[in-house]
Amino acid sequence: MSDIAFKEKMEKLEHILEEHKNKQGALMPILHETQELFGYLPEEAQKRISEVTLVPTAEIYGVATFYSRFTLKPRGKYTIGVCLGTACYVKDAQSIMDRLKDELKIKPGDSTDDGKFTLEATRCLGCCGLAPVIMINEDVYGKLAADDIPGILKKYE
Amino acid sequence: MEMYRSHVMICRGTGCTSANSEQIAKNFEEEIKKHGLEKEVVVERTGCFGLCALGPIVIIYPEASFYSLVKPEDVEEIVKEHLVKGRVVKRLLYAESVEEDRIKSINEVDFYKKQVRVALRNCGIINPENIDEYIAFDGYKALAKVLTEMTPVQVIDTVKKSGLRGRGGAGFPTGMKWEFASKSHNEQKYVLCNADEGDPGAFMDRSVLEGDPHSVIEAMTIAGYAIGANQGYIYVRAEYPIAVKRLAIAISQAREYGLLGKGIMGTNFNFDLEVRLGAGAFVCGEETALIASIEGQRGMPRPRPPFPAVKGLFGKPTILNNVETYANICPIFLNGPEWFASMGTEKSKGTKVFALGGKINNTGLVEIPMGTTMREVIYEIGGGCPNGKKYKAAQTGGPSGGCIPASHLDVAIDYENLIALGSMMGSGGLIVMDEDNCMVDIARYFLDFTVDESCGKCTPCREGTKRMLEILERITEGKGEESDIEKLETLAKNIKNSALCGLGQTAPNPILSTLKYFRDEYEAHIRDKKCPAGVCQALLSYTVIDEKCKGCGICAKQCPVSCISGQPKTVYKINSDKCIKCGVCMTKCPFKAIEKK
Ligand SMILES: Cc1cc2nc3c(=O)[nH]c(=O)nc-3n(C[C@H](O)[C@H](O)[C@H](O)COP(=O)(O)O)c2cc1C
Numbered sequence: 001m002s003d004i005a006f007k008e009k010m011e012k013l014e015h016i017l018e019e020h021k022n023k024q025g026a027l028m029p030i031l032h033e034t035q036e037l038f039g040y041l042p043e044e045a046q047k048r049i050s051e052v053t054l055v056p057t058a059e060i061y062g063v064a065t066f067y068s069r070f071t072l073k074p075r076g077k078y079t080i081g082v083c084l085g086t087a088c089y090v091k092d093a094q095s096i097m098d099r100l101k102d103e104l105k106i107k108p109g110d111s112t113d114d115g116k117f118t119l120e121a122t123r124c125l126g127c128c129g130l131a132p133v134i135m136i137n138e139d140v141y142g143k144l145a146a147d148d149i150p151g152i153l154k155k156y157e
Numbered sequence: 158m159e160m161y162r163s164h165v166m167i168c169r170g171t172g173c174t175s176a177n178s179e180q181i182a183k184n185f186e187e188e189i190k191k192h193g194l195e196k197e198v199v200v201e202r203t204g205c206f207g208l209c210a211l212g213p214i215v216i217i218y219p220e221a222s223f224y225s226l227v228k229p230e231d232v233e234e235i236v237k238e239h240l241v242k243g244r245v246v247k248r249l250l251y252a253e254s255v256e257e258d259r260i261k262s263i264n265e266v267d268f269y270k271k272q273v274r275v276a277l278r279n280c281g282i283i284n285p286e287n288i289d290e291y292i293a294f295d296g297y298k299a300l301a302k303v304l305t306e307m308t309p310v311q312v313i314d315t316v317k318k319s320g321l322r323g324r325g326g327a328g329f330p331t332g333m334k335w336e337f338a339s340k341s342h343n344e345q346k347y348v349l350c351n352a353d354e355g356d357p358g359a360f361m362d363r364s365v366l367e368g369d370p371h372s373v374i375e376a377m378t379i380a381g382y383a384i385g386a387n388q389g390y391i392y393v394r395a396e397y398p399i400a401v402k403r404l405a406i407a408i409s410q411a412r413e414y415g416l417l418g419k420g421i422m423g424t425n426f427n428f429d430l431e432v433r434l435g436a437g438a439f440v441c442g443e444e445t446a447l448i449a450s451i452e453g454q455r456g457m458p459r460p461r462p463p464f465p466a467v468k469g470l471f472g473k474p475t476i477l478n479n480v481e482t483y484a485n486i487c488p489i490f491l492n493g494p495e496w497f498a499s500m501g502t503e504k505s506k507g508t509k510v511f512a513l514g515g516k517i518n519n520t521g522l523v524e525i526p527m528g529t530t531m532r533e534v535i536y537e538i539g540g541g542c543p544n545g546k547k548y549k550a551a552q553t554g555g556p557s558g559g560c561i562p563a564s565h566l567d568v569a570i571d572y573e574n575l576i577a578l579g580s581m582m583g584s585g586g587l588i589v590m591d592e593d594n595c596m597v598d599i600a601r602y603f604l605d606f607t608v609d610e611s612c613g614k615c616t617p618c619r620e621g622t623k624r625m626l627e628i629l630e631r632i633t634e635g636k637g638e639e640s641d642i643e644k645l646e647t648l649a650k651n652i653k654n655s656a657l658c659g660l661g662q663t664a665p666n667p668i669l670s671t672l673k674y675f676r677d678e679y680e681a682h683i684r685d686k687k688c689p690a691g692v693c694q695a696l697l698s699y700t701v702i703d704e705k706c707k708g709c710g711i712c713a714k715q716c717p718v719s720c721i722s723g724q725p726k727t728v729y730k731i732n733s734d735k736c737i738k739c740g741v742c743m744t745k746c747p748f749k750a751i752e753k754k
């Protein structure tokens with residue numbers, strides 16, 4: 001992210017804070033929207049949130065690291081969530097995950113060097129009828145076989 | 158509302174949406190326009206019809222023709238034939254609904270025949286983004302009745318009389334919970350909805366929120382009136398973007414109609430709702446953790462008492478109910494508590510929604526009266542295991558539950574019966590496993606889940622589940638020892654008795670229940686170093702079936718560690734000491750001459 005883009009986002013953060021600051025239990029909604037804005041929770045943003053909400057940074061860090069959806073590292077442009085929920089697991093979701101690891105040459109939790117993909121293992125995505133399932137950003141792909149993976153990745157080139 | 162001669166209902170639940178149902182809807186609209194039918198035929202985007210296995214699904218009323226596995230390019234034909242000429246396109250109908258000389262209506266096919274839809278009553282029937290349709294199907298009528306004709310005490314009595322119990326897992330009587338909160342004196346109280354749906358294999362709550370969000374909003378408002386609360390929160394998993402969006406639309410429409418906010422329906426009752434998102438922590442489904450999360454803290458449970466009904470969100474009296482529990486409320490007021498109590502068994506009234514998944518033909522959502530047997534659900538409604546495989550077990554209750562083997566399939570489903578079998582009702586995930594699933598591996602899978610999701614506050618759960626997982630990993634890797642089963646049993650007992658919250662207290666259940674019914678599989682892993690189902694990689698060996706091998710040599714060429722030897726036109730051999738069990742040879746052999754055992 002260029003410095004200018006980052007600065008602009010920090011300004012947008014002010015709007016988020018303005019909107020939520022008087023709400024009870026505002027921290028979670030603020031973190032959600034901040035993450036959506038930056039793609040992750042940068043330290044500078046956490047500090048600013050602390051200044052406005054008067055929640056200590058240590059506590060913000062504690063909350064941010066407790067929940068698996070919040071991340072302190074920048075993510076790829078596309079996040080690939082591989083469902084390892086029960087329905088998908090019994091239908092061999094592991095083979096889908098293995099294939100993605102091979103194709104992208106990264107481990108779950110990591111991003112590709114070009115900043116394009118982040119690979120994640122997720123819990124049930126709620127479309128078990130289509131098991132095994134993956135989700136790329138908000139698109140769901142179901143009834144997969146490992147051999148479908150290269151074709152799907154191509155769409156995001 | 159406008160009147161139309163035909164309604165084309167297109168499922169926009171998550172399942173069908175991912176199979177491109179929006180394109181199908183657009184094509185319908187285009188074709189209908191092309192034929193100048195837009196004043197006669199309307200296209201509606203609805204919630205889930207339940208039979209996700211055959212999506213995308215399109216139902217055309219008034220005939221109730223059930224089209225399954227529809228593709229965008231089929232639309233032209235359906236419009237031309239069905240909507241213009243009135244001829245149903247048989248080729249595209251759900252195969253089971255077509256008989257030689259007639260077409261069965263949806264309610265006659267096996268999948269729907271035994272279902273009774275209470276919580277799912279509007280799913281797939283109305284457009285969830287249009288409050289007028291909900292109102293046309295008796296929406297907000299229960300609220301009107303409650304606000305104008307009943308006192309809070311009468312409301313609570315009605316819920317108590319219906320016998321409704323919580324659908325989130327524990328089965329606590331809903332009316333009693335409301336009564337406790339109503340008796341806590343405080344200016345400020347809260348009504349919460351648990352839509353965190355953490356069980357990895359369950360999607361009932363998602364479907365209700367996506368298909369009928371107003372039914373939850375209306376019920377929460379009734380609950381607010383009953384206990385004296387004017388603010389509610391719906392805590393939804395962030396993994397459910399469609400549900401979140403539809404809830405937001407529904408809440409703003411309800412406000413616009415004066416059904417949320419100040420002076421609802423001209424009375425002096427005020428109530429409003431806000432949606433809060435979870436952030437991927439299973440333990441936040443537990444009530445005290447969920448409350449901590451809404452407050453903006455780490456989602457860690459705390460000991461009870463005090464119960465939330467006394468001291469809950471922001472320290473105020475609070476009730477928390479599951480999505481499906483709320484979805485049952487309005488029909489109870491419209492049809493009477495006696496009607497609700499007439500369904501089900503002695504102690505479990507009404508219906509239960511299950512999400513059928515795993516090795517079963519008709520994956521999807523089903524709602525059945527309590528007391529239906531497991532066999533009916535799995536065979537008659539679910540259509541049994543695919544590919545002629547043998548049923549091994551059904552898992553209910555997710556990581557807190559257990560499995561039901563073939564010998565107990567005739568159990569009548571209710572809270573007590575499932576617990577007696579060592580499983581539990583849970584929130585409604587029902588995953589079927591067949592002969593190819595290893596039960597030790599499944600137990601390992603669930604423990605892996607709990608270890609990952611344990612919040613770390615209490616020692617039995619943080620350390621104990623980790624130790625159990627290590628033992629299970631050892632067993633599945635072929636390093637199990639004779640004493641391992643005993644160790645597992647001791648640990649399980651101690652963790653059950655000493656963990657702080659339901660997560661830890663129930664974590665040993667998947668182990669105990671697989672040990673109870675599939676002890677022989679554990680023993681085979683430990684004593685014989687074999688995995689009977691052929692799942693645990695470390696215990697398998699690949700061998701060439703002599704009679705089938707044609708000596709083509711493909712396996713030897715493909716093997717990454719060159720452990721297969723032989724001459725062309727002779728039988729090849731695998732050196733199992735060098736084999737890394739990658740399975741490439743087996744997938745590449747054109748003659749299926751390699752097996753793993
Ligand atoms: C670890 C854990 C996870 C839970 N997850 C859920 C959940 O995802 N959804 C739910 O409704 N209840 C869940 N519960 C049960 C809730 O604590 C609570 O009992 C329930 O939401 C109450 O609503 P009900 O009475 O309508 O069932 C969970 C409990 C535990 C211990």
Ligand code: FES
Pocket residue numbers: 083084085086087088089123124125126127128129131132133357358359
């Ligand atoms: S288990 Fe994968 S979508 Fe439910």
